[in-house]
Amino acid sequence: MTLWAGRVGTGLAPQVWAFLLADDSEMYERNQRGVQARTPEWLQIKRGMHRERLDENGHTIGYATDEVPLRGIWRHYRQLMTEERPA
Numbered sequence: 001m002t003l004w005a006g007r008v009g010t011g012l013a014p015q016v017w018a019f020l021l022a023d024d025s026e027m028y029e030r031n032q033r034g035v036q037a038r039t040p041e042w043l044q045i046k047r048g049m050h051r052e053r054l055d056e057n058g059h060t061i062g063y064a065t066d067e068v069p070l071r072g073i074w075r076h077y078r079q080l081m082t083e084e085r086p087a
Contacts, residue, residue: 027070045070 035043048066055061062068 031070045074 031043045067048062048068049071051066052060052062052068060068060072
């Protein structure tokens, strides 16, 4: 199974989604426990940064064990939280 660009499950059957979401939930739960510890103050998500590359469609890709999807989630969150909202 290959995961890419934080787009896990695109075009996959619902049965595969259920399998992937269980793994994703475990990863997010462990991250949350680390954040609640408050030491250190920052969450390090550097695994695989040196292997990241853009594919022909401009998507960031890396190995399945890299933290590309997690970095993508936080990158998108930052974009949502900083963009101007209509009045």
